[in-house]
Amino acid sequence: EDQVTQSPEALRLQEGESSSLNCSYTVSGLRGLFWYRQDPGKGPEFLFTLYSAGEEKEKERLKATLTKKESFLHITAPKPEDSATYLCAVQALQNEKLTFGTGTRLTIIP
């Protein structure tokens, strides 16, 4: 069964303090690894898809990387508007569903 584990569960950072979120996964053949952002009371918002080990993608202050067992979401010089829950999900080759982790709740303090 596909599994996704995210750490830490919660992270508080000062504005401008860079850090990384971790997503460890097991999947029977990876089709893609996805990062989503979710604000309270809203649906998840797509950030990145990574398909193969070594791949990296960037968007503003966020950068996602992928290895064969884990993915990192690096956040550089975060701002308060980056506060949200960040969800990681995997999609296996043989089906369409995404298996999500429980997320990392990120709080950026001004």
Add this chain to the structure above:
Amino acid sequence: DTGVSQDPRHKITKRGQNVTFRCDPISEHNRLYWYRQTLGQGPEFLTYFQNEAQLEKSRLLSDRFSAERPKGSFSTLEIQRTEQGDSAMYLCASSSGSGAGANVLTFGAGSRLTVL
């Protein structure tokens, strides 16, 4: 296109009642998904449609849950004889299924169900 729309946004019901949620996907998307999310957890897959065909269904989806997508457009998720454990956010998502970003899910804002 305004994205994925879900209705109602909030529903409070008594145990044992039936409830129905509606999802209108992005018009050019032929794939539609239902997920359930409880507090502090990630979304959990329920079921998936390609056009009007229901192609995948979670083992967790009990017989009280049924989903339809008539004519491959909007979808409904019905929960019969609701239980307190059904209280959750029900999320709908759609994807194009082809081209760049084929498997990228666009989520709606969700329908929050509270069963008293």
